[in-house]
Amino acid sequence: MQISNIQYFTLFVITYSLVGLLTPVMRKVAISKQILDTPTSVHKSHTQAVPYLGGVAILIGVVLVLYTALIFNGLTRDNFWLATSVLAPAVAMGLVGLWDDIKNLPPLPRLIGQSIAGLVVAALLIISKNVANPTGSTYIDVIITAIWVVGICNSINFFDNLDGGAAGTGAISAIFLTYLALSNGQSFIAALSVVVAGGTLGFLIWNRAPARIYMGDAGALFLGALLATLTIRLNPDTQTLFASFATPILLLAIPILDTCVAVFSRIRRGISPFQGGKDHLSHRLIRLGFSRKIAAISLWMLSAFFGLFAVLISSSSEQFEINFVVLSSLIWFLLFIGFFRTADQ
Numbered sequence: 001m002q003i004s005n006i007q008y009f010t011l012f013v014i015t016y017s018l019v020g021l022l023t024p025v026m027r028k029v030a031i032s033k034q035i036l037d038t039p040t041s042v043h044k045s046h047t048q049a050v051p052y053l054g055g056v057a058i059l060i061g062v063v064l065v066l067y068t069a070l071i072f073n074g075l076t077r078d079n080f081w082l083a084t085s086v087l088a089p090a091v092a093m094g095l096v097g098l099w100d101d102i103k104n105l106p107p108l109p110r111l112i113g114q115s116i117a118g119l120v121v122a123a124l125l126i127i128s129k130n131v132a133n134p135t136g137s138t139y140i141d142v143i144i145t146a147i148w149v150v151g152i153c154n155s156i157n158f159f160d161n162l163d164g165g166a167a168g169t170g171a172i173s174a175i176f177l178t179y180l181a182l183s184n185g186q187s188f189i190a191a192l193s194v195v196v197a198g199g200t201l202g203f204l205i206w207n208r209a210p211a212r213i214y215m216g217d218a219g220a221l222f223l224g225a226l227l228a229t230l231t232i233r234l235n236p237d238t239q240t241l242f243a244s245f246a247t248p249i250l251l252l253a254i255p256i257l258d259t260c261v262a263v264f265s266r267i268r269r270g271i272s273p274f275q276g277g278k279d280h281l282s283h284r285l286i287r288l289g290f291s292r293k294i295a296a297i298s299l300w301m302l303s304a305f306f307g308l309f310a311v312l313i314s315s316s317s318e319q320f321e322i323n324f325v326v327l328s329s330l331i332w333f334l335l336f337i338g339f340f341r342t343a344d345q
Contacts (some may be wrong), residue, residue, distance in 0.1 A: 001035065001304070002187065002188045003073070003118040003190070003191055005277035007069075007073075007262045008049075008178075008182075008190065008191065008194050011065060011069060011191060011194050011195050011258075012041075012114045012179075012195070012197060012198040013192045013198065014065055014198070015061050015065045015194075015195045015198030015199045015202065016198040016199070016201055016202040017202065018056055018061045018064065018065060018199075018202065018205070019057050019060075019061035019062075019198070019199045019202030020198075020204050020205050021034030021116050021120075021203035022055055022057035022060055023057040023202070023203050023205070023206045023207075023213060024063055024065070024212075024213075025057070025141070026053040026054060026056050026057045026213070027051050027053070027054070027206070027212060027213045029053060030051030030213070031253045032054040035051065035052045035053055035102055035216075036050065036051050036052065037049065037050045037051075037052055037100060037216070037320075038238075038276070039322065044138050047344065048209060048252065049215050050212070050213065051212075051213050051214070051215060051216070052101045052213070052215075052216035053213070053218065054076050054099070054203050054207060054213040054214055054215040054216065054219055054295075055094065055097065055098075055215035055216050055217070055219015055221075056094075056216075056218055056219070057202050057219075057223055057231035058199045058202075058215065058219050058222065058223065059068050059090075059091060059094045059222045060217070061198075061199045061202065061224070062087075062195050062196060062199045062222075062267065063087055063091065063258065064200075065195050065199075066083055066087065066191070066192060066195055067083065069191070069195075070083055074221040079188075082188055083192075084178035085125070085187075086192060086226070086229050086230070086233070087123060087226075088223055089117065089120065089121035089124060089149075090222050090225035090226045090229065090231065091134055091222065092117045092121075092222070092225075092266060093114065093117050093118075093121075093153055093221040093222055093225035094219070094221055094222030094225070095218070095219060096110070096113040096117055096219060097157075097216065097218040097221035097222065098209065098216070098217070098218035099217070099219050100111070100113075100217040100218075100327075101216040101218050103225060107274035108148075110248075111274070112270055114150050114154070114221065115146070115150055115152060117225075118146040118147075118149040118150035118337065119142065119146045120140075120227065121144075121145075121149050121225065122142045122143070122144075122146035122148075122149060123142050123191075123325065124144050125145055125229065125232070125233070126138055126141050126145060126161050130156035134287065135228045135261055135302075139223055142309055144234065148228055148232060148248075149224075149225060149228045149229065149257075151226030151256075151259075152222045152224045152225075152227060152228035152231075152252060152255070153220070153228065153257065154224070154259065155252065155255040155256050155259040156220045156221070156223055156227065156255055157217060157220035157221060157224060157259045157321070158258060158259050158326055159255040159259070159280070160214070160215060160220045161218075161280045161282055161283070162209075162210040162280075162292060162295060162296055162299070163207060163208055163210060163211035163292055163296060164204055164207050164209060164211070164293075164296045164301055165222070165296050166215065166220060166255075166280055167200045167201075167203050167204040167207050167215065168200075168204055168299070168300045168303075169255060169299060169300060169303045170196070170200045170210075170223050170227060170295060170302045171196075171197050171200040171204065171255055172200060172300055172304050172306035172307060173227055173307065174194070174197035174200065174227070174230075174253050174302060175198040175228075175253055175307075176192075176233065176251055176304075176310060176311065177190075177193040177196075177230055177234060177251060178190050178193040178205045179311065180234060180236055180237075180247070180310065180311065181193060181234060183236075183237060183314065183315075184230065184235055184236065184237045184314075184320060186235060187235065189230055189234055190204055191234055192230060192253035192299060193224070193230055196223070196226055196227070196230075203215065203219070207295075208296070209292045209293045209296065210292075213224065217279065222338065227251075227252060228252075229249070230250055231248035231251050231252065234248065236310075236313070236314045237277070237314045237315070238313060238314055238321060239316075239318035240322065241322055242321075242322065242325060243313050243314075243322070243324075243325055244295060246310075246325045246328075246329075247310050247313060247314065248308065250306045250309050250310040250313070250328060251306070251307060251310050253302075253303070253306035253328075254281070254299055254303045254306065254333055257281065257335060257336060257339070258280050258281045258282075260280070261281060261336060262277065262279050262280050263281070263282075263341055264277065265279045265340065271310065273316065276340065281299060282295050282296070282299065284339055284342040284343070285298060285299075287342065287343055288342065302335070306328060306332070309324055309327075309328040312324050
């Protein structure tokens with residue numbers, strides 16, 4: 001599938017505009033149906049109820065634009081199944097999240113639903129040979145891929161605790177994904193990534209501080225599934241397997257960092273990792289004196305910082321690749337220690 005730079009830009013603008021227009025519509029639907037994030041728990045940082053369903057706008061925009069683009073670009077059976085192999089599992093994850101937004105599920109049923117969807121996603125990707133088969137064992141690779149998909153979905157979901165935090169970071173990851181895919185001639189991955197970037201930025205118009213709508217679990221799980229799938233389907237131009245495995249992790253380094261800090265903090269305090277709390281990166285930055293807006297911008301900049309490492313790795317010699325992976329890993333661990341040592345609540 002050959003796509004020109006003008007077409008990539010057009011995909012971005014259309015998705016940005018469509019999601020930007022759909023989001024206030026979904027806000028009205030959420031208010032009318034009382035699908036709201038009400039600050040009834042102590043870990044909630046907002047003071048008034050904020051409508052969910054922003055993620056539904058992202059889901060509709062991304063799916064509609066991509067399939068419409070395929071039709072106008074000459075829909076073939078291969079292109080249709082290629083797109084569906086990525087979008088259908090992400091939509092399934094989004095529906096699990098929407099169920100949670102509406103019914104407010106307890107952690108265990110939510111995790112079971114995510115795990116089932118993650119296993120289906122992983123099986124489809126491995127069996128259809130849409131991702132690598134690193135261990136040579138289909139069963140082991142399905143489990144590893146499922147853990148990655150479910151883990152990233154939950155990382156994005158955990159990270160959606162600050163106005164604009166998850167949307168902005170998701171957009172940055174998608175932009176770097178677009179660049180890496182373009183650099184390596186993966187036009188489909190680039191096209192889907194640029195659509196994700198446009199959709200998340202279109203939503204960000206309404207989600208930046210003070211947020212008028214949240215993406216909810218529907219948006220977080222849909223976005224997480226897309227980013228998880230795209231990052232492992234990306235074939236980075238690296239010299240070593242070590243650097244190839246590091247690239248997806250670097251592209252999502254900050255949501256992963258947020259999850260690790262929150263989970264280990266809760267384990268240290270003897271509470272459930274699935275229990276909500278004000279122990280995420282954003283909360284820690286705010287306790288250090290950052291405003292909500294500056295905290296979000298800081299997290300975006302950190303995401304871009306690690307995204308640049310992913311780009312450097314893909315354009316370096318073997319020795320520099322290893323050096324960049326080691327350096328970025330060291331910086332990540334220093335950030336983990338720094339955040340972990342700040343006040344939990």
